[in-house]
Amino acid sequence: MHDTDAGYVPRIVDAELDELFAELPALALEGPKGVGKTATGRRRVRTVISLDDAQQRALAEASPEQALRVPTPVLIDEWQRVPGIWDAVRRAVDASYVPAQFLLAGSAVPRELPVHSGAGRIVQVRMRPLAxxxxxxxxxxxxxxxxxxxxxxxxxxxxxxxxxxxxxxxxxxxxxxxxxxxxxxxxxxxxxxxxxxxxxxxxxxxxxxxxxxxxxxxxxxxxxxxxxxxxxxxxxxxxxxxxxxxxxxxxxxxxxxxxxxxxxxxxxxxxxxxxxxxxxxxxxxxxxxxxxxxxxxxxxxxxxxxxxxxxxxxxxxxxxxxxxxxxxxxxxxxxxxxxxxxxxxxxxxxxxxxxxxxxxxxxxxxxxxxxxxxxxxxxxxxxxxxxxxxxxxxxxxxxxxxxxxxxxxxxxxxxxxxxxxxxxxxxx
Structure with a gap:
């Protein structure tokens, strides 16, 4: 149920994301699977880390910090599969508070919540089905x-x-x-x-x-x-x-x-x-x-x-x-x-x-x-x-x-x- 960029339907949330991402280093785009988070996120980044891919997930699990050493902005898709990536993003934001670095897309709240909430570093944005x-x-x-x-x-x-x-x-x-x-x-x-x-x-x-x-x-x-x-x-x-x-x-x-x-x-x-x-x-x-x-x-x-x-x-x-x-x-x-x-x-x-x-x-x-x-x-x-x-x-x-x-x-x-x-x- 992934929406392709070629057939992308403009979303009302696009304007909110653009406004926030222009000033904030990290956003978390949340919503159910198939709602369009990946397609929306891809339009705003240079790199995509897909954590539903076994190889990319293994790297992120072994060293979240190393996984983030990619050209930014970066979309971290299905981030909840490796909850440690959240804390790695938070630490990266603490080290360099530069706008438009990380966009995390998640289709579930993980069982094991990150050590830190990310308050002040990662702003959450809800994405719902098409209005x-x-x-x-x-x-x-x-x-x-x-x-x-x-x-x-x-x-x-x-x-x-x-x-x-x-x-x-x-x-x-x-x-x-x-x-x-x-x-x-x-x-x-x-x-x-x-x-x-x-x-x-x-x-x-x-x-x-x-x-x-x-x-x-x-x-x-x-x-x-x-x-x-x-x-x-x-x-x-x-x-x-x-x-x-x-x-x-x-x-x-x-x-x-x-x-x-x-x-x-x-x-x-x-x-x-x-x-x-x-x-x-x-x-x-x-x-x-x-x-x-x-x-x-x-x-x-x-x-x-x-x-x-x-x-x-x-x-x-x-x-x-x-x-x-x-x-x-x-x-x-x-x-x-x-x-x-x-x-x-x-x-x-x-x-x-x-x-x-x-x-x-x-x-x-x-x-x-x-x-x-x-x-x-x-x-x-x-x-x-x-x-x-x-x-x-x-x-x-x-x-x-x-x-x-x-x-x-x-x-x-x-x-x-x-x-x-x-x-x-x-x-x-």
Whole structure:
């Protein structure tokens, strides 16, 4: 699943990397396998050290310092295979704090963490699958950065992208190499990706589960909980419906930890503000796999079944439409890419009683926020914005803007000032 430079898809993170690398000696580009880290990194270096190559890995293990004696900038790909290389880079930065020396790409957090964190020497940058704005399906007319500015920008634009198109985007994946494949080949590739993650990557990580198949069962139950705050305990009990013996709590915690370290889980944390007086908020995360295409595959859903609502099975949720959950996950993945570019953090809001919920809270450095709701329905009603208006009333000017992201065709502002936009028209 490696993206070739000849077919490189420009990424929003490119600008962030160029800005940081021009001033910093070392960056760590982190994200799941196949997300495009290698292709993105290669465009910025003179030398590549591939630690998934046995010969180069042996040299790095024997003498990390010697392995780094190459022309810089250098990309150290899959650095987590030789954790000692991290400390070698840190020492090299201490010896010569010159910009644009080292770019480390890692598809897992290593079992044995480096002796030193690298704080102050190695800056970490997250890379996620392609956002909607990077996929070329429409030209964005609304900027998340502008919404965050507090200037209440004019909202406009239209698109022909409709519900069926979003369903195709969900299953087509944001992994660059998968998007180029036919539907059948893409399904086989995703199945292989998930199987290798369980059979090889988890074991390579040093975790030997007695029943690897059970990991996939747990991931499927987790996928069914996409865009919800369902408890991990409930997810654990659902596994037994399909997978036989119910895994122990400690086992499922181990599943979650290793899948997080492989960057396959990408939960959105609950918002716990410190600047204002909001209380009674839950800290439970909202569940997401790193790409909704993985969730759709695990649940046996293709684009047609999502639109028709014909997906069935032990793990398929009954309380909400699967398309709605996966559409929110697709939007969330995209918004997180845009928010990172704007130096903002992404959360969700839910009161402990569940009376108020807001899908996405984008927080600026000064803790003022942009509030976003995600609605599958193309038509936005007063009921759809009631939680946004509640938050505006509670926090006043600390809410810089509020918007609803939909599957509709037109972007506009309502009379109450809340913006409405199709997901395809929102960009960085």
């Amino acid at each position: 909607l704005a990077e996929r070329g399906i429409a030209t964005p007319t609304v900027s998340l950065r502008a919404l965050l500015s507090g200037t209440r920008p004019d909202i406009g634009g239209s698109t022909s992208i409709a519900l069926a198109d979003y369903a195709r985007e969900i299953v087509s994946s944001g992994f660059p190499a998968i998007r180029r494949l036919s539907s059948r080949t893409a399904r086989r590739q995703i199945a292989s990706y998930l199987r290798l993650a369980v059979d090889r990557d988890v074991r390579e990580y040093g975790v030997n589960f007695r029943r690897p198949e059970q990991v996939l069962h747990w991931m499927t139950a987790y996928a069914a909980a996409t865009s919800t705050t369902t408890s991990l305990e409930k997810i654990r009990t659902v596994v037994s419906v399909r997978g036989g013996d119910e895994p122990s709590k400690l086992t499922t915690l181990a599943y979650r930890e290793v899948l997080e370290r492989l960057w396959l889980l990408d939960a959105v944390p609950g918002w716990t503000p410190t600047k204002n007086s909001l209380a009674r908020l839950t800290q439970a995360p909202k569940h997401h796999l790193v790409d909704p295409a993985l969730a759709a595959h695990l649940l046996g859903a293709d684009a047609a079944a999502l639109v028709q609502g014909t997906v069935s099975g032990a793990f398929v949720p009954r309380h909400a439409t699967l398309l709605g959950q996966l559409f929110e996950s697709l939007v969330t993945q995209s918004v997180r890419v845009y928010a990172q570019a704007a130096e903002a953090d992404t959360y969700h809001l839910r009161t402990r009683e569940g009376r108020q919920e807001i899908d996405l809270i984008i927080q600026r450095h000064d803790q003022r926020v942009l509030a976003l709701e995600v609605k599958l329905n193309p038509v936005v009603t007063d009921d759809d914005v009631r939680h946004l208006r509640w938050l505006q009333k509670e926090l006043g000017d600390d809410v810089v803007d509020a918007a609803v992201i939909t599957t509709g065709r037109q972007a506009y502002r309502r009379e109450d000032g809340i913006a409405v936009m199709p997901a395809a028209l929102l960009g960085p």
